[in-house]
Amino acid sequence: MMGGLGWNLIRGWTLLVYVFMFLPVAVVVLLSFNASQFGSFPMTGFSFRWFIELTQNDAILRAFRTSIILGLLTALISTTLGVLASLALVRYRVPGANVISTLLIAPILVPEVVLAVALLLFLNFLSINKSFALLLAGHVIFTLPFVILVVQARLVSIKRDVEEAALSLGANPVQTFFQITLPLMLPAVLAGALFAFTISFDDITGTLFWKPGGVETVPTQIFAMLRNSISPEINALGTVMIVMTVGLPLLGAAIARQMARKSGT
Amino acid sequence: MSSVHLNNIVKRFGNFTAVHPTDLTIPEGDFVTLLGPSGCGKTTNLRMIAGLLDPTEGEILIGGRRMNDVPIHKRNLGIVFQNYALFPHKTVAENVGFGLRYRDVPKSEVPGRVQAALDLVQLPDVGSRYPKALSGGQQQRIALARAIVIEPEVLLLDEPLSALDANLREDMRVELKRIQHQIGVTTVFVTHDQSEALAMSDRIVVMSAGRVEQVGTPEEVYNTPASTFVANFLGASNILPARCIGRDPDKIRLQVPQFGVVPVPGERAPGVGEGAAKLVLRAEKLTLLGDGADATGLITAQATVETVDYQGQTVRYFVRLGDTPLQAINMIDTRPFAAGSTVTIGFRPQDCAALQGE
Numbered sequence: 001m002m003g004g005l006g007w008n009l010i011r012g013w014t015l016l017v018y019v020f021m022f023l024p025v026a027v028v029v030l031l032s033f034n035a036s037q038f039g040s041f042p043m044t045g046f047s048f049r050w051f052i053e054l055t056q057n058d059a060i061l062r063a064f065r066t067s068i069i070l071g072l073l074t075a076l077i078s079t080t081l082g083v084l085a086s087l088a089l090v091r092y093r094v095p096g097a098n099v100i101s102t103l104l105i106a107p108i109l110v111p112e113v114v115l116a117v118a119l120l121l122f123l124n125f126l127s128i129n130k131s132f133a134l135l136l137a138g139h140v141i142f143t144l145p146f147v148i149l150v151v152q153a154r155l156v157s158i159k160r161d162v163e164e165a166a167l168s169l170g171a172n173p174v175q176t177f178f179q180i181t182l183p184l185m186l187p188a189v190l191a192g193a194l195f196a197f198t199i200s201f202d203d204i205t206g207t208l209f210w211k212p213g214g215v216e217t218v219p220t221q222i223f224a225m226l227r228n229s230i231s232p233e234i235n236a237l238g239t240v241m242i243v244m245t246v247g248l249p250l251l252g253a254a255i256a257r258q259m260a261r262k263s264g265t
Numbered sequence: 266m267s268s269v270h271l272n273n274i275v276k277r278f279g280n281f282t283a284v285h286p287t288d289l290t291i292p293e294g295d296f297v298t299l300l301g302p303s304g305c306g307k308t309t310n311l312r313m314i315a316g317l318l319d320p321t322e323g324e325i326l327i328g329g330r331r332m333n334d335v336p337i338h339k340r341n342l343g344i345v346f347q348n349y350a351l352f353p354h355k356t357v358a359e360n361v362g363f364g365l366r367y368r369d370v371p372k373s374e375v376p377g378r379v380q381a382a383l384d385l386v387q388l389p390d391v392g393s394r395y396p397k398a399l400s401g402g403q404q405q406r407i408a409l410a411r412a413i414v415i416e417p418e419v420l421l422l423d424e425p426l427s428a429l430d431a432n433l434r435e436d437m438r439v440e441l442k443r444i445q446h447q448i449g450v451t452t453v454f455v456t457h458d459q460s461e462a463l464a465m466s467d468r469i470v471v472m473s474a475g476r477v478e479q480v481g482t483p484e485e486v487y488n489t490p491a492s493t494f495v496a497n498f499l500g501a502s503n504i505l506p507a508r509c510i511g512r513d514p515d516k517i518r519l520q521v522p523q524f525g526v527v528p529v530p531g532e533r534a535p536g537v538g539e540g541a542a543k544l545v546l547r548a549e550k551l552t553l554l555g556d557g558a559d560a561t562g563l564i565t566a567q568a569t570v571e572t573v574d575y576q577g578q579t580v581r582y583f584v585r586l587g588d589t590p591l592q593a594i595n596m597i598d599t600r601p602f603a604a605g606s607t608v609t610i611g612f613r614p615q616d617c618a619a620l621q622g623e
C-alpha cells in the first residue's frame with residue numbers, strides 16, 4: 001500500500017475541490033427557500049415565496065417557454081439527424097466516412113465561443129439576420145456530436161446478423177429498421193435526445209451570440225437579471241434549472257434501464 | 266422447396282478472389298454440405314445464395330428462377346446463423362412468428378403455426394420467454410423454428426452448431442437431420458467439421474481456397490477422394506507416390522516402393538492412367554498386427570512404432586516404414602503397442618484408392 005500521508009493529502013485535496021464546486025450550488029438551493037427579501041445569509045425562515053413569484057414573472061415565464069420549445073426542437077432535430085448520420089456511418093459504406101465523422105464530432109472540440117462567432121460571421125457573410133431558426137440551428141450543431149457519439153456506440157454493438165435475419169424472414173429494409181434496429185437502439189436514442197435537450201436548455205455562450213433581439217432563454221434571462229440586482233428569484237430559478245438539468249438525465253437513465261431489463265438486451 | 270443452381274459464380278473482394286468460377290447444383294430436397302477449411306469461401310457462397318452478397322460474375326437460380334437481382338427479403342429463404350441472431354427484444358413466439366407477418370398468413374393462423382414450429386423443435390413451452398432466458402442449444406432450436414415456420418424454399422445454415430458444446434452438438438446434429446428429413450426442405454449447410462458433414466449430408470461439396478474440389482455422397486468423398494486435398498481433409502490418409510503399371514478390367518495395379526504391387530479397385534481410381542500415380546491409404550485401414558494375427562489377404566510390411574496417441578477406444582499410431590512416416594488409427598480392446606516396438610503393419614488392397622500423380 002501507498003504511504004498514509006501522501007494519500008491523505010490527495011484525499012483532502014479532492015474533497016476540497018468537490019466542496020469548492022458544489023458548495024455554491026448548495027448555497028443557491030438553500031437560499032432559494034429563504035423567506036427574507038435579500039438573497040443572502042442569514043436565512044430568516046423557510047418559504048416557497050420566491051418560487052411562487054417566479055410563476056408570476058412574465059419575463060421569466062416567457063424565457064422558460066422559449067427554452068423549452070428550443071430544447072424540444074433541438075432534441076427532435078438533433079436526434080433525427082444523429083440517428084440517420086450514425087446509421088449511414090456504421091451500416092453503409094460511405095466514401096470519406098472518417099472525414100464526415102470527424103466533422104460531425106468537431107463542434108465538441110472547438111471552443112463554444114469560437115463556434116458561436118464563426119456561425120455569426122458566416123451568417124453575416126450570407127447577409128442573413130439573426131432569428132429563432134438560426135438559434136435553433138446553432139443548438140443543433142453543437143448537440144449533434146453528443147447524439148452521434150451515443151447512438152453510434154450502441155449501433156456498433158447491435159449485430160448485423162439480427163438485421164439480416166429479419167430481412168431473410170421477409171421484412172424489407174424499412175420494416176427491419178422499425179422492427180429491429182430502432183427498438184434495439186432506443187435507449188441510446190432517448191439518451192441522445194435527453195443530452196440534446198439538457199445541453200440546449202442550459203447553454204448560454206452560443207445563445208448570447210445567436211439569439212435575436214427580444215428573445216431570452218432561461219440562462220440569458222438570469223444573466224440579464226443579474227446585471228440589475230441579485231434577487232432571491234434568481235436563486236429559485238437556479239434551483240429549478242438544477243432540478244431540470246440533473247433530474248432529466250437521471251430520469252432518462254432510469255427509463256432506459258427499465259426498458260433494457262424488459263427486453264433482455 | 267426448390268433446387269439451387271450456381272452457374273459460373275465468381276466473387277471478388279477488391280482484387281482478392283474469394284470464390285473462383287463455381288458451378289454447383291443442389292437438387293430439390295437434398296441436404297448439401299459445403300465443407301472446407303477456414304477461409305475457403307463457404308460463407309461467401311452461402312451469403313450469395315441468401316442474397317446478402319452480390320456475386321461478381323455468374324448466375325444464381327433458385328427453383329429455376331434467376332435470383333441475382335432479387336433482394337433477400339423477397340427470396341423466401343430460411344437462414345440460421347452461427348450465433349442464432351434471435352431478436353432480443355421479442356419473445357420466442359414473436360421471434361418465430363416474425364416471418365409470418367410478411368406473408369399472407371391470416372392472423373388467426375399465426376399462433377397455431379408458431380406452436381407447430383415450436384413443437385417440431387421440441388420446445389413447446391417457451392413461447393412467452395425472451396431469448397436471453399434460453400440456453401444456447403435452445404436458442405439455436407428457436408432460430409431453426411423461426412427459419413422453417415415460413416416454409417422456405419431453401420434452408421441455409423452457416424455453422425449452426427459450432428457455438429454449442431460437444432455433447433449438445435451431437436444431439437442437435439441428429440435433431441437437425443430429423444427435422445430436415447421431416448419437412449424435406451432443400452438445405453445448404455456450411456461447416457468445417459468433417460464428421461458433421463459425413464454424418465448429416467446427402468451430398469458434400471468439398472472446397473479449398475475458393476474452388477470446389479469434389480462433390481459427392483459422403484461415401485464417395487470418403488472412399489474415393491478426387492484429390493490429395495480431399496483425402497487429407499476427410500480423415501487422416503497416407504498418400505504414397507506410386508506408378509500405375511497396368512489396368513485390368515476392374516483393377517489397376519500400382520507399383521508402390523514401400524509395399525510392392527498394390528491392386529486397387531478400378532472404381533476407386535477414376536481417371537488414373539499408366540504412369541505416375543498416388544496410393545491413398547486411410548489411417549483407419551492400416552492395421553498394426555500382433556503376433557500370430559491372421560494376415561491373409563493383407564499386404565504387409567515391418568515398421569517401427571514412433572508415437573502412440575491413446576484416445577480411448579481408438580489409438581493413433583505414428584509409425585515409420587524405412588524413411589516413410591505413416592499414420593494408423595486402430596480400434597483396440599487390449600493394450601496398445603508401445604512406442605519403439607517393431608510391428609507388422611498391413612492393409613487390404615481393396616480398401617485403397619488411387620489418384621493421378623503429378
Ligand SMILES: Nc1ncnc2c1ncn2[C@@H]1O[C@H](COP(=O)(O)OP(=O)(O)OP(=O)(O)O)[C@@H](O)[C@H]1O
Pocket residue numbers: 278281283301302303304305306307308309310457
Ligand atoms: N467483405 C470481405 N472483404 C474482403 N475479403 C473478404 C470479405 N468477406 C470474406 N472475405 C475473404 O474471403 C475468403 C472467404 O471467406 P469466407 O467467409 O467465405 O470463408 P469461410 O469458408 O466461411 O471460412 P470460416 O470457416 O472461417 O467461416 C476469406 O479469405 C476472407 O478473408
Ligand SMILES: [Mg+2]
Pocket residue numbers: 307308309423
Ligand atoms: Mg464462414
